[in-house]
Amino acid sequence: MTHPAQPTASHFINGAYVEDTSGTEIPVIYAATGERIATVHAATPDIVEQALSSAKAAQKEWAKMTGTERGRILRRAADIIRDRNHELSVLETYDTGKPLQETLVADATSGADALEYFGGLAGSLTGEHIPMGEDWVYTVREPLGLCVGIGAWNYPTQIACWKGAPALACGNAMVFKPSETTPLCALKVAEILHEAGLPAGLYNVIQGMGEVGGALVTDPRVDKVSLTGSVPTGKKVYAAAASGMKHVTMELGGKSPLIIFDDADIDNAVGGAINGNFYSSGQVCSNGTRVFVHKNIKEEFLKSLAERTNNAILGNPLDEETNFGPMVTENQMNIVLGYIEKGKAEGARLICGGERADMDGYYIKPTVFADVTDDMVIAQEEIFGPVMAVLDFETEEEVIARANATEFGLSAGVFTNDLSRAHRVIGQMEAGSCFINSYNDAPVEAPFGGVKASGVGRENSKEAINHFSQVKSVYVRMGDVEAAF
Ligand SMILES: NC(=O)c1ccc[n+]([C@@H]2O[C@H](COP(=O)([O-])OP(=O)(O)OC[C@H]3O[C@@H](n4cnc5c(N)ncnc54)[C@H](O)[C@@H]3O)[C@@H](O)[C@H]2O)c1
C-alpha cells in the first residue's frame, strides 16, 4: 500500500504535479524507523528547463499586478496552511523525523507567518521622491525577476516559505529545490499557493541533489539565488552565482556562543541552553553550541542541566508526548556519533548522553560535554546534532574574545541579570542574530542571518524585501539641458 507521505509526483511545475521517472531515484526514509516511506526522482535537464521557462514566462504578468493583489494570494495561502496545520505537521515529521510536538507549533506555523507577513507588506513596496531644487529624482522598487531557492533538510516547510513569500511579494517568480533528504513538504507549499490563486509557473518545486542545484544557479535566466545550507556548499554556490553577477542570500552554518554570567537566573539559562542545543535534536543552524558558563556557577548549572536533559522523552515522533526525535538520516547520526567519540578522546567530561539510544531509528541521546577547551574539535566545528559543549570563563573581556574567535558568525546569546552588561556584550558579538536572556526565537518580524562565513543577506522582516528587489532611480529635469558644446 502506498504510504500517506508519498507525493502525487516528484515535481510541481507550471501549476501542476509533473513526473519524470528517468531521473535518479531518491528514496525518502523515515528517520524514526529507517523505513522507505516515499520515492521521488531527481529533475532531468528537461524538468529543469520546464521549471525555469515556466517561471520566466509567468513573472512579467505577476510583476504587473498590484502588491495588494499579490499579497491577497499569499495571505490566502497562509490561511490554508493554518487550516491544514495538523496534516502538514505530520508530513514535516515524516520528512524530517522531528517530533510532532514541535512540528505542530514550529514549521507550517512559521511558514504561514511568512506568507501572512510578506502578503501584508506587498501593497506598501514603494519608492521615494527626492527633491533636487527644480528637478527631482524618484525611485521605484522593482522585482529581481527569476529567483532560485535551495533548501537544507532541517526545516523543509519553513525554508520553502521563508524564501517563497518575500520573493513572490516583490513580484518575482521562484524555482525551489528542496534538500534531497526532505523532498516532500515544499511540494505541499507549492500546491497550497496555487490553490490560493497563485498563477501557474510562479512557484515551481523540482527535486534533486547538488547537480540540479548547480544547474539552476548557473542558468543565465536566473537573477537571484537564496541558499540555506552548509558553509562549504555556500562557498561553491556563492562563487557560481558571482560568475553570473547574480544576487545572493546565503543562510549558512554556525558554531554560536551562548554566554552565561554568574548573576544569571540559572533556570532560565539552563532552559536557554536546552532550547539552543536540543530543539529539533540539535539540527538548528543558529544553535548556541559553545556554552560559556562562568566558573562560579558551573557545577550548579551542570547539575540542573543534566537533571533536565535526562527528562527528555525520546520515542515515536508522531506521539505528542515525545519531545526529542532522531537524527534526520543514518549518515547524519554517524557524523554526530563521530564527533561524540572525538569529544571523549579529546578529554572533555561527559555529563550525559554520549551514545546512540537503544531503539530503532537514528536516535542519539542528548549529550553534554563539560570542561571543553577552545582548541577541541567539538568546540570548533559545526556538529548539527544534540551535542552541547560547556566551556568555563572568568572575565567579560576574555569571554567576548573567545566567543568571537571563530570563522562563523550566525548567532550569539547572553544570560545575565545586568542589562547594561547584556547590551555591552551583545554589542561586541560578531553575529547576525542575537539573543538576551533567551535563545533561538525566530519570529518573521525579525531579520535572520549571519555575518562572516555564516552568510550574506537576511531572511524575514523588511530586510528580506531589500534582498528580493532592486531600486531604480529616475532623474527628472524640469528645465533645459546645459551641454559643453
Ligand atoms: N542559516 C540558516 O538559516 C540555516 C538554516 C538551516 C540550515 N542551515 C545549515 O545547513 C546545513 C545543513 O543542511 P544540509 O546538510 O542540507 O546542507 P548542504 O549544504 O549539504 O545542502 C544544502 C542544499 O544545497 C544543495 N547543494 C549541494 N551542493 C550544491 C551545489 N554545488 N550547487 C547548488 N546546490 C547544492 C543540496 O542539494 C541542498 O539542497 C548546516 O550547516 C546548517 O547550519 C543554515
Ligand SMILES: O=CCc1c[nH]c2ccc(O)cc12
Ligand atoms: O535552522 C533554521 C532556522 C531557525 C533558526 N532558529 C530557529 C528556531 C526555531 C525554528 O523553528 C527555526 C529556526
